[in-house]
Amino acid sequence: MTRPADPGAGAAAAPGPSALGPSHRAWSRQRMAAEVFDIVVVGGGVTGTGAALDAATRGLSVALIEACDYAAGASSKSSKLIHGGLRYLEMLDFGLVREALRERRLLLTTLAPHLVRPVPFLWPLTHRWWERPYLGAGLLLYDTMGGRKAVPRARHFSRTGALRLAPALNPDAFVGAVQFYDAGEDDARMVAVLARTAAAYGAALATNVRMDGLLSEGGRVAGVRARDLLDGSGLVIRGRHVVLATGAWTGDRTGAGTESAGEGGSGPLGGRLRVRPSKGVHIVVPRDRIRMDTGLLTRTEKSVLFVIPWGEHWLIGDTDTEWPFDPGHPAASRADIDYLLAKVNRMLRDPLDAGDIEGVFAGLRPLVASGGGDTTRLSREHTIDSSRPGLSVIAGGKFTTYRVMARDLIDAASRDLAAAGDRADGRPRAASGTAAGRAGADGGTGAGGGTGAARTGAGADRTEADGGMGADRTGAGGGAGAGVAGAGGPRAVPPSRTHQVPLVGAAGYAQRWDSRERLASASGLPAGQVERLLGRYGSCIDDLLALIAGRPELAQPVSGPSGYLAAEVVYACTHEGAVRLDDVLARRTRIAIESRDRGLAAAPRVAALMAAELGWDGERASREVAQYARAVAADLAAQGEPDDMLASQARAKAPDPVPFYGERPPESRLS
Ligand SMILES: Cc1cc2nc3c(=O)[nH]c(=O)nc-3n(C[C@H](O)[C@H](O)[C@H](O)COP(=O)(O)OP(=O)(O)OC[C@H]3O[C@@H](n4cnc5c(N)ncnc54)[C@H](O)[C@@H]3O)c2cc1C
Numbered sequence: 001m002t003r004p005a006d007p008g009a010g011a012a013a014a015p016g017p018s019a020l021g022p023s024h025r026a027w028s029r030q031r032m033a034a035e036v037f038d039i040v041v042v043g044g045g046v047t048g049t050g051a052a053l054d055a056a057t058r059g060l061s062v063a064l065i066e067a068c069d070y071a072a073g074a075s076s077k078s079s080k081l082i083h084g085g086l087r088y089l090e091m092l093d094f095g096l097v098r099e100a101l102r103e104r105r106l107l108l109t110t111l112a113p114h115l116v117r118p119v120p121f122l123w124p125l126t127h128r129w130w131e132r133p134y135l136g137a138g139l140l141l142y143d144t145m146g147g148r149k150a151v152p153r154a155r156h157f158s159r160t161g162a163l164r165l166a167p168a169l170n171p172d173a174f175v176g177a178v179q180f181y182d183a184g185e186d187d188a189r190m191v192a193v194l195a196r197t198a199a200a201y202g203a204a205l206a207t208n209v210r211m212d213g214l215l216s217e218g219g220r221v222a223g224v225r226a227r228d229l230l231d232g233s234g235l236v237i238r239g240r241h242v243v244l245a246t247g248a249w250t251g252d253r254t255g256a257g258t259e260s261a262g263e264g265g266s267g268p269l270g271g272r273l274r275v276r277p278s279k280g281v282h283i284v285v286p287r288d289r290i291r292m293d294t295g296l297l298t299r300t301e302k303s304v305l306f307v308i309p310w311g312e313h314w315l316i317g318d319t320d321t322e323w324p325f326d327p328g329h330p331a332a333s334r335a336d337i338d339y340l341l342a343k344v345n346r347m348l349r350d351p352l353d354a355g356d357i358e359g360v361f362a363g364l365r366p367l368v369a370s371g372g373g374d375t376t377r378l379s380r381e382h383t384i385d386s387s388r389p390g391l392s393v394i395a396g397g398k399f400t401t402y403r404v405m406a407r408d409l410i411d412a413a414s415r416d417l418a419a420a421g422d423r424a425d426g427r428p429r430a431a432s433g434t435a436a437g438r439a440g441a442d443g444g445t446g447a448g449g450g451t452g453a454a455r456t457g458a459g460a461d462r463t464e465a466d467g468g469m470g471a472d473r474t475g476a477g478g479g480a481g482a483g484v485a486g487a488g489g490p491r492a493v494p495p496s497r498t499h500q501v502p503l504v505g506a507a508g509y510a511q512r513w514d515s516r517e518r519l520a521s522a523s524g525l526p527a528g529q530v531e532r533l534l535g536r537y538g539s540c541i542d543d544l545l546a547l548i549a550g551r552p553e554l555a556q557p558v559s560g561p562s563g564y565l566a567a568e569v570v571y572a573c574t575h576e577g578a579v580r581l582d583d584v585l586a587r588r589t590r591i592a593i594e595s596r597d598r599g600l601a602a603a604p605r606v607a608a609l610m611a612a613e614l615g616w617d618g619e620r621a622s623r624e625v626a627q628y629a630r631a632v633a634a635d636l637a638a639q640g641e642p643d644d645m646l647a648s649q650a651r652a653k654a655p656d657p658v659p660f661y662g663e664r665p666p667e668s669r670l671s
Contacts, residue, residue, distance in 0.1 A: 018200035018504045020192075020577035022614060028063070028204035029228065032237045037063045037204075039413055040224055040239030042211045044068075045075035046187070046399050048245035049194035049205075050406035054498050056201035058410065063237055064203060065226055067210035069583045070195050073247045073327075075399065076188035076587050077363025079282065079306055079317055082107055082116050082400045083182040084146060086297075087304055089138055096381055098145050100400045104183050105150040111403075111502055112185070114509040114538025115193065118151040119184040119309060121295040122166055124174035124347065132156065132176060139180050151181035166292040170349045179294060184308060187399060188587035189536060192576045194402075196504045207577055209235070214242065214391065220420065221390030230579065240420070241413040244393040248277040248327040248364035251393075273385045275395045277327055277364040279644070281336040282317030284359035284593050285352055290314055298347055305343045311532075313358065313594055316344050323364055325648035328656070330362040331638035333647035359593030360639055368396040386412045389420065407496040414493035505538025512539050523548060525555060529563065536568075544571055558609070559602035564589040569606050573613035581607050581624035582631070598632045630654040 017024075039055040041048045044066025052064040066072070084101040085093075107116045125131045139154035155178070162177035163169060195205055208229040215223040215236065223238035244250060251274055287309070296307035308315040319336050337360065345351040368383045382397030382405045392412045397405045512519065513534055520527040523545045533541045547567045548555045554567035572578035572588035584606050586592040591599040591606075599606075603625045611621040634654035638647035 016200045016202065018196040019575040020196055020199055020205065021574040022579075024199060025206050025577070025579075028206045029209075029235070031204040032063050032065075032206065032209075033235055035061065035063075035204075035238070036223075037061045037237070037239040038241065038417070039063075039410065040237050040242045041065070041245060042224060042242065043073075043245035043247060043249075044070045044191070044195065044205070044207060045073050045245060045247050046071070046191050046194065046402040047075075047247070047394060047397065047405050047409070048243075049191050049198060050402040050498075051243055051245055051394075051409045052198040052203045052205065053194055053201065053501070054403070054406040054410045054496050055413070056198050056203040057497050057501050058414075058494050060410075060493065062198065062203040063239065064195070064198065064205045065209040065211060065224070065237065066205075066207045067229070068328075069207050069580065069587060070577055071188040071191035071587055073249075074363040074365060075191050075247075077280070077282075077330075077361050078187045078399050079280075079308060079315065080184050080187050080310070081119070081182055081306070081308065082185055084142060084400075085398070086138065086142060086180075089142060093381075094145075096401075097142070099404060100398065101142070101146040101150075103401050103403060105147045106403070106499060107185075108150055108183055110499075110506075112190065112193070112506055114505050114534065115190050115503070115536075116183050116185045117535070118181045119295055120152075120179055120181050121297045121306070122157075122162060122177050122179045122292070123297045124162065124169065125176045125178065126174055126299075128175050132178070135178055139178060142180065151183060154178055154180040165294050166296065168291040168348055168350065169296075170347060173347050184310075186536065186590065188590070190399075190503075192588065193503045193505060195577060196575070197501070200504060201501075205577070207583075208579060216390075219389060221388060240390070241416055242391050243409050243413055244391070245409070247366040247395075248275060248323075248330075250275045250366060250395045273383060273393050273395050274369040275366045276369040277323045277330070278367050279321050279323035279330045279336075279362055279364055280318035281332040281340065281360065281362045282315050283337060283340050283357050284310070284313050284315055284361075285356045286358060287312045287314060289352060289356050290348065296347065298343070300343055305340070307344060311594070316340055320365075321644070323644065325644065326652065327364055329648070329651045330364045331635065331641075331644070331647040331651035332360045332362040333641050333644055334639060335642055335644075336362070337639060358596050359598065360635070361593050366395050366397075382408070384408055384412050386416060389416060392416065403498050407498065410493075410496065417493065505540040508539035509534070512541060519545065523555075529565070532563065533565075537571075540575075543575065544568070547571065558605050559589075559591045559595060559599065564591060566605075566609055569609040570613055573610055578610070579614065581610065581628050584610060585628065592632075598635070600629060600632060603628050627654075 038060035039051075039062045041052045041055070041062060041064040044064060048064060048066065049070060052062050055062045082104045084097040084104060089097050108118070123135060125135065136154070136156065143153045157165065157177045157179060159171060159174065159176050162174070163171060165179070199205055206228070209226050210229055211224045211226050213225045214221050215225060215238070221242050222240075223236060224242055226235050226237055227233070228235060290307065292307075295309050298305050303320055306315070306317060317340065319339060323330050337354065337357070341352055341354070382394055382401070384392055384394050386392045392409055394405060394409050516530050516534060517527060519541070520530040523530070525533075525548070530541070533544055537544060544565075544567050547570060548565075551567075554565065554570060556566050557563050558566050558569055568589060569584055572584050576588050578584045578588050581603060582592075585599040585603065591602050595602065607616075607621040607624050610616065610624075611618075616624070631654045634651050637653070638650040641647040641650050
């Protein structure tokens with residue numbers, strides 16, 4: 001089994017090949033059938049991919065399976081903010097805010113400066129005397145906790161000053177304002193990049209592989225039983241520790257979450273954890289419909305409403321209501337859309353209406369259930385249940401703190417691995433001994449143990465040298481040493497080092513940004529396009545420009561004003577794990593939420609480009625387009641329904657290409 005090489009110019013700033021193309025999937029599937037992994041991760045949202053990266057960079061061997069696509073759940077439907085959460089400051093949750101602000105700073109400066117950027121928000125004041133000092137004190141604390149220079153500090157404005165920044169505001173709706181900064185990103189892109197970075201450190205990853213149950217041996221969870229939804233085959237993935245990062249599906253009611261064969265009865269997989277999915281809806285409107293040079297935050301009765309700058313658009317959200325229906329298809333209803341329009345229109349001179357809406361998206365917060373009551377009051381902190389040997393389950397948390405969640409999850413797994421070793425032979429067991437041996441036998445291609453971990457260390461050093469991202473060389477080198485020592489005998493799992501691991505595309509980003517004019521003139525692309533590509537791919541822009549140099553027709557846009565290039569579709573297939581039309585339209589690009597027709601016009605062209613990369617025949621390409629059109633129609637129908645129950649029923653009329661749960665019918669075989 002030889003590890004596939006990166007096609008194209010190579011993985012800028014990664015320690016090993018990071019391309020998630022078809023050959024990586026095939027390689028991962030082979031490994032999944034043959035190896036005993038240290039860690040098997042279920043769920044490819046931000047938590048699962050973050051956990052895979054955390055484990056892989058500690059020198060553990062890792063497999064990750066995702067039933068649908070990277071970020072197909074909540075992780076592509078968030079408000080796309082990397083933030084401390086001013087709301088939690090008001091709730092006196094200082095610990096959560098401090099931790100989130102620390103992560104914000106780390107992402108902005110070290111881990112993902114190419115993907116995360118500061119975003120200004122204007123907070124209009126509606127009370128004359130007390131609100132400015134109250135909010136001002138809170139924002140001073142927020143800025144102080146956030147660390148110096150991570151983002152600009154808050155500024156106070158009179159009503160006239162605020163109207164200069166935001167002429168769209170209704171002057172009668174406020175008396176003054178404060179502007180503060182948080183940070184924003186493209187959530188789905190970040191998850192795909194996390195997956196790529198985990199692959200670069202040796203993780204085996206496959207989307208469209210659904211866990212159907214757990215394996216148990218000797219009272220321990222020993223792996224998962226799964227199904228490859230692309231070819232219909234069943235597989236057993238063996239692991240010393242399984243982590244479930246299945247978001248709103250945790251302990252779900254649909255049947256996927258029940259125990260499989262082996263010993264053990266049946267029951268929800270969440271163990272003691274119970275998730276109360278809370279639906280959040282956003283609408284997308286064109287940038288020129290709201291004349292502002294800043295984002296906006298305004299209070300609602302129970303929470304806050306954001307108007308977030310998003311390229312040539314605004315995202316307006318969100319809602320927070322319980323969703324007791326299918327976790328695979330949270331649907332926005334007319335009530336959700338009317339609510340958002342009503343709340344934002346309170347602040348605007350020229351109100352928006354349904355005709356302004358270009359896109360709508362709904363996601364489920366996987367909040368940990370703690371009694372009844374309103375979901376707005378449930379904690380955003382994460383909880384890990386490791387009550388069952390060989391299994392850790394995580395729920396709750398925020399996108400912003402994914403790295404902390406991942407660290408805590410793999411710490412919990414490491415404790416379990418150590419305890420299992422203690423029980424077995426009275427001394428700490430090598431966490432990745434067997435896998436290390438196997439990786440070595442295979443040519444040292446994985447990061448599973450000795451050889452792979454040593455490569456990891458070398459890679460970390462190279463990354464740091466390339467990008468000057470401030471990684472701690474001693475820490476990275478020390479970790480590698482632990483990995484090498486572990487090849488022959490027992491070793492403890494080293495602590496997390498993801499605070500020192502820039503994501504793929506980060507190293508070398510600053511240099512390329514400074515050379516953007518040269519890149520534009522050399523490639524023939526407009527300067528604005530090069531800047532856009534840099535903000536999405538970082539130093540991996542080299543790969544895209546090389547692709548375009550070889551195939552100049554790929555410099556053409558695939559969809560109207562958003563400006564996504566054909567090269568981005570090809571790259572999504574060769575490097576970013578896209579295997580279905582929806583993966584490209586909804587997550588690798590955001591055409592699905594940025595175009596009034598939800599991407600229907602772009603769909604045939606995108607499908608044709610994907611067909612050439614993925615070997616689809618004409619029939620498969622047509623089926624992808626038809627399925628996408630059915631899903632769009634069902635979403636639009638749901639958005640006309642007055643409540644969640646009817647919206648959920650309307651959305652259910654477009655079945656998934658392969659059913660998410662249960663066995664798939666033979667006629668739906670996709671490849
Ligand atoms: C509307 C909204 C706005 C938000 N805004 C913000 C924000 O601005 N900032 C912030 O920090 N946080 C925000 N959040 C929170 C954040 O988005 C979530 O906490 C985070 O994305 C959850 O990630 P996850 O990986 O735990 O879950 P998910 O992203 O839902 O991932 C779970 C994955 O598990 C997979 N899966 C399920 N069952 C199986 C199975 N049997 N086999 C294999 N795979 C399976 C699913 O397909 C899914 O991809 C927001 C959330 C919502 C809903």
